[in-house]
Amino acid sequence: MQKRSKLDPYVFWPAIAVLLVVTALLVSFQDTVAPxxxxxxxxxxxxxxxxxEFLTFGIFIMLLWFAAGRYGNIRFGNQDELPAFGNFSYGAMLFCAGMGTSIMFWSIIEPMYYYQYPPFQIEGQSAAAAxxxxxxxxxxxxxxxWSIYTMPTIVIAYSLYNKGNRSLKISQACKGVLGSKADGWLGRVIDIFVIWSLVGGLGTSLGLGVPMLAAGIGDLFGIEQSTQLSIGIIFIWSVIYLTSATLGLEKGISKLSNINVYLAITLxxxxxVVGPTSxxxxxxxxxxxxxxxxxxxMSFYTDPIHKSGFPQDWTVFYWVWFACTAPxxxxxxxxxxKGRTIKSVIVNMLAWGTLGGWLYFAVMGGYAMHLQLTDVFNVVQSMTDNGNAQTIINVLNTLPMGKIVVLFFVILGFIFLATSLDSASFVLASTASKSAGDGEEPAVWHTIIWGLIMAVLAISLLLIGGLKVVQSSTVIVAVPVLIIYLLLIISILRWLRQDHDLKEQH
Structure with a gap:
């Protein structure tokens, strides 16, 4: 029988209140707040x-040190414990949770932006830009x-399985520094910050995913783009998600993620194969x-002399963005x-995550660039005339059996959005629960409530056009997130030293 964790009213209610109040304020005063x-x-x-830039590079080096050094063989849980999920299922869930519809969107669009507005004072739309x-x-x-994503994972897993902190919360993973304060108001403030950054992160997945799917459905069935179509998409997607969420982690999210990866790789x-393979x-x-x-x-490019803004608008924005959604x-x-070693988690996350992203950029981005360079289809012009979401569908339509590809793409997008929401609701419910120890999962109704809150928020924001403001606002929590990162890094270093270095000395 599945154990269910109890709701933590001190996180749940304040988090809901903060979400509703902040969203209401952001939307009501859009004209003043947006600037x-x-x-x-x-x-x-x-x-x-x-x-x-220093934080991101530093984390990457630190993870390599963890994986290659003597801490790499420390197992999450008992030393003889076997991993709960096989490598494929594990990799699939990592990739789906971390990438989702964002990769489907950006793998085609992002290289075309760099082609038009390249870094290092290169001329736009030139061979060097390509x-x-x-x-x-x-x-x-x-x-x-993926380094930005991996660091919190290591600390949270160590806190949960090796330090006996029964809650799946960021505040508990900061206990190495905060001590008992992590159980008080300071811990709750941290958890509410995390909930806000997560909701905004999901808002972005929706902000990119829904218009892209709407463009695909419009193309397939000749339907005009409209708010009703977007609401319909969120509704269908909520149904897929609710079915999966009721099944729980093993049967639901894991199965959905596996299907998703097979579809993503097939596409x-x-x-x-049918594109310009060579x-x-x-x-x-x-x-x-x-x-x-x-x-x-590229890791340390800030362009202080020419002040092109390229590294700030892209690299730094991405690092901030990933740091906000990483918890x-x-x-x-x-x-x-559970059951994996520190080294195994680091290698799996860095390898699977990176390879998945590269596969999509190499194939989809490469294909879009080939269309542009051979004058088969002017991708840049389409972005200006039709917007990014429609351009993605236009690019797919240039493939053989274009309509079937678009249909496949839309189905994949639906499942990607559902797995993102699935994992997110699970995490939100866990953060707002008292404990989430071994084999414990939040109550089904609790997970579903978070999913519904997300869907309702998304629909409301779509209706009043406030999605953009809420997306940008999450990145404003970057400064608190930066502090949370430092707390997590100091925590894990302290814990590893106490549990392993000091033991060896005695």
């Missing part, structure tokens, strides 16, 4: 660019991004070499990592 949020965002990305276009896509969705392989392999190889050679330059992925992956 303020834009200012705050540019303040964070321009004044703190170096902080986030060389850097995929390079930057691979960089932004590669090991640096990528189809494009690889060009796609060649372009990826060249871009990979370019990225490997310039990895340090969610960390909580989810920690929950499925």
């Amino acid at each position: 303020l949020i834009t200012q705050a965002l540019s303040l964070i990305t321009y004044q703190m660019d170096w902080v986030f 060389e850097w276009a995929l390079t930057y896509g691979l960089f932004h969705w590669g090991v640096s991004a 990528a392989l189809f494009v690889l 060009f796609l392999f060649s372009y990826f190889t060249d871009s990979f070499g370019n990225m490997a050679q310039n990895f340090m330059r 969610f992925l960390g909580l989810f992956v920690a929950r499925i990592s």
Whole structure:
């Protein structure tokens, strides 16, 4: 019989109140708030660019040190415990939770932005711009991004399985520094911050995913783009999600993620085979070499002399963005990592996550660039004329059996959104529960409530056009998230030293 954890009223009710009040304020005063949020965002990305670049690179080096050093063999749970999920299911859940519809959207669109507005003062839409276009896509969705995701996972899993902190909460993972304060008001403030950043993160998945699916459905059935269509999409998607959520972690999310990965790989392989195969392999190889050679330059590029804004608008924004959504992925992956070693979690997350992202950028981004360079279809012009969501569908329509590809793409998008919401509701319910120890899951009604709150929020924001404001507002929690990261890093270092170094000395 599945054990169910009890609701934590001190996190649940304040979190709901904060969500409703802040969303209401953001939407009611959109005209005043939007410019303020834009200012705050540019303040964070321009004044703190170096902080986030050093943090990201530092975390990457630290994870390599953990994996290669003597801490790598420490197991989450008992030393003889076997992992709860096989490598494929584990990798599938990692990838679906971490990437979702964002990768379907950006793998086609992002390289085309870099082609038009390249870094390093390169001329837009030139041969050099095309060389850097995929390079930057691979960089932004590669090991640096996944390092940001992996660090909280390690700390939360260690807190849950090795330190006996029964709650699946970020506040508990900061206990190495905060001590008993993590159980008081300070811990609750941290958890409410995490809930806010997660809801905004999901808002972005919706903000990208819903218009893209609406464009696909419009293309297939000749339906006009409308708010009703978007609401219909959220409704169907909620039904898929509710079915999966009621089945729980093992039967629901895990199965849905497996199906998802098979579909995602099938789509990528189809494009690889029927598309310009040789060009796609060649372009990826060249871009990979370019990225490997310039990895340090791209990691620390701030452009203070020319002030193009490229690193702030893209690299720093991405690092901030990933850091804001990372606690969610960390909580989810920690929950499925029992029985794995620190090294296994680091290698799996960095490898599976990066390879999944690269596969999509290499195939979809490469295909879009090939259309552009061979004048088969002007992707850049389509982005200007029809917007990004419609351009993605236009690109897919240039493939053989275009309509079938679009249908496949829409189904994949639906499932991706459902798995994202699935994992998110699970994590939100866990964060607002008293404990989530071994084999414990939040009550089904509790998980479903969070899913419904997300769907209702999404529909309300769509109706009043406030999705953009709420998306941007999550990145404003970047400064508290930065502090949470430092607390997590100090916590894990202290715990490992206490539990392993000091023991060896005695």
